[in-house]
Amino acid sequence: MRLRSVVKLYKRWSIIILVCLPFAAFLHISFGQERKIDNMFLELDKKYRLPEQWSVLPFELEDPYKRVKNGPPLVNVIYKAKVDWLSRWIANPKKVVANAKMPNLGLDFDEIQAVIVFLSSIAENDVPQVTWDEFLLKKEDDLSEDEYDKMDKVFNAGKGVWGRARCTICHPIKGVGGNVGVGPDLGEITTKINRNWLHSWLGNTKSHFPDTMMAQYRFTDQDVRWLVEFIMRDTQFVPEEKDDEASSAEPDVKILTETEFSSLRKDASLIEKGRDVVEKARCFVCHDIKGISELMPVVERKRDGLDGFEKLLYDIRCLTCHRIQDKGGTYAPNLTFAGSKIKMNWENEFLQSPDIIRPLSQQMPKFNLNENEAKAATEYIEKSLLIKESLPDIFKDAPPTAEIIAAGEKLFYEKGCNTCHAENITKGGGVVGPNLATVGDRLQSAYILYHLKNPQRANPQGVEPNFGLSDEELKLLVGFLMDHVKKKEGK
Template sequence: MLASLAMVGLSLMAFLSNSFGQERKIDQIYLDLDKKYRIPEQWTVLPFELEDPYKRIKNGPPLVNVVNKAKVEWISRWIANPKKVVPNAKMPDLGLNFEEIKAVIVYLSSIADKEVPQVAWDAFLLKKDDELSDDEYDKMDKIYNSGKGVWGRARCTICHPIKSVGGNVGVGPDLGEITTKINRNWLYDWLKNTKSHFPDTMMAQFRFSDSEIRDIVEFIMRDTQFMPEEADEEETTEAKPEQQEIQVLTEKEFSSIRKDNALAEKGRDIVEKARCFVCHDVKGIPELMPVVEKKRDNLAGFEKLLYEIRCLACHRIQEKGGTYAPNLTFVGNKIKMGWEQEFLQAPDIIRPLSQQMPKFNLIEEDAKVATEFMDKYLLNKELPQDVFKGEAPSPEIVSMGEKLFYDKGCNTCHAEGTKGGGVVGPNLATVGDRLQPAYILSHIKNPQQANPQALEPNFNLSEDELKAMVGFLVDHVKKKEEGK
């Protein structure tokens, strides 16, 4: 009897173990979803879902009005050999012959739904340099130089290389021969209404004034860096290996065939078979790979700024965006918002060699919207507290930190105002105005944890050394530099 009961007990235990004791196996798809959507504990939950500009469905611009944007001669050269026209072109060589290229251009012309708005330009601005009178040249030169200033403040070469130089962010096309592609009317409208031409473009919608747009257009259309380089006389006289000349569709020939419906239908078939719609939104064949347009009409606040300015083309927030500029995930703990609000309206040089923020012409209201959002949502809950608790560090602490700064060779990479220094790292002349003490402490304590891309070494400073270094740096404020 006891033996029977023991056997029953063992069976029951085995049943219970098999039924309830084993670890529940979770399907991998649920684990992947959990990993994707779980918010790390130190992050703050945002009031909207971030749009990552690097996750566009289609990387190429819409083709609906491309014939209004680019000259047909340029389009024919581009389709024939993209990388010969733009060195950093991502478009492949489709291997089309001239007749096929003509058909494609006629098709692209047939789907255009609007003309480029015509801008009223002073008559002398439409002349070539050698056609201008002295007075006209002086007027043009004033506009040109003003445009050069706008170009510099907008820091266009951060995104755009010119003849393969620049474009560190890697999101803009090479502008080295842009004058062969576009006309000034289209360029004006692009700079004024960027998002209406290409809603998913990585380029920011700058808040240029009408005068600034006219100036920068003049600079681009006249400066030699945007024109093809002229061959030296010695090069033209030297024997060169024979190269097959690319046949180009002229405006005159295009005007005679642009209404040819049969040719347009042939072009449509070529575009479809070449699968151009994988990268471009192509009107007329959306059923093969439709684009679900994102509704952005109701964007407001910081979300609207992120889209219009394309902050995430350079910056990163919660693992979305670029890596060229500082990560903003915890910027609310890092930057003093009073400084940030001024900086956004008139960006100053912090890193002399690179990573300069463009001047977007943000107004005070825009800057206030951005800083209020940063202060509320872009926070790290695990950051240590301010070691000075809002009080100024003592002179003894500052002196100790200064000695440590130079003993460790920090001036090799950083300038700190009074004694100069390196230009690899940010200038620390007014770092006390810019950064919060708690962040400075966390950064010096473990630079790579604060910023995985940081070049700064970890000196493994003691607690007293950390406090001294932070005290020295927070003492670097603007009022001190101005002698107040």
């Protein structure tokens, strides 16, 4: 290796050791795809959600935001990513994926080439080869009319799976979407992967990356095939064409081709050089890398024996969006007291087939949970995720009268609740807050009272004002909202 490169790497190594590792070792901060949760939310939780209110849980929750290493394992990365993509990625990650968390290591082409050859040398298992219909492997212009019609049906079926899975909640596409903030931008994903790897990943994400924050959807093989076709063909996943002026303004970046790589991949000296670059660049701070001595050893979690709701939490990564006690995200409703809030019959149906409740992009994906999985979740929620204090139920003995409901409706509009909430399909209303058309089916009346009495205590992240309602006003509003059930929806 040239002296200049050695000096450059030594300087980079020294800076990383002095600056990064103390934080990683002692504060357990990760440098991969960790999403920083706004301190405002954490302070509000601290203020309003006192630990003594929490139930004792039967198992320790795994917080996906507290991973020691956030980057994926690199053992089989050569099968995941195309060689030319890897070459461009290592040279300048943010040039390839705008929201990339990986830093620019400043490697020259010889070093990048050596790293890719080294990563190839540690690969274990090739991607399973999938048998595809011949017409699906053709370019669109090469398809006959009959083949195009068949492909189009598969493509549109995949588009439906994509929509139900709500992939854009986590993944931006060319900078748009990805509100949760944990997924890479998929705007040029077709330049990175092949359809066989994508099929394998979507079928079992955890086998590729056990700590991934992506949910393991219960897709059928047909679902996966449809989804792969949509992703591999839709223009939103293909790089936008650049005009000649923009292309000429960009500096040329040397790219390792598949042909060049094939002639180099068994070169022992390059493998050793690549290992040296990876060690000095401290890539193992974020990635598990086979054969590399680690300054930051990872304690491997044993997940083989997981069952019930604990297994579900891991498989579909509920805490990427939701929060339970002091762990998880803040994008979706806090589930700490869900057992005191939600009616379990409704929750069971919702988990199997999520309906639209929250505004805009805040819709729960359809994970395709089966009846037993939904039952395990609702039984756990009902038993463990509770407010310790007993909540008064003013309509426990008798439902609200027509007079109470009418007075509650008048109060609802007088207070301007319809500015943020829609309570009736025909009347409409705001979209900032959840739709209340069937809130009586969804929420327990005791919780509705608890929420209206002090919205910030019930939901510190919410924007609903505290109107300082009297006991009589609370009774009227609760009675009115309890009457919002499916049978009333069209009135």
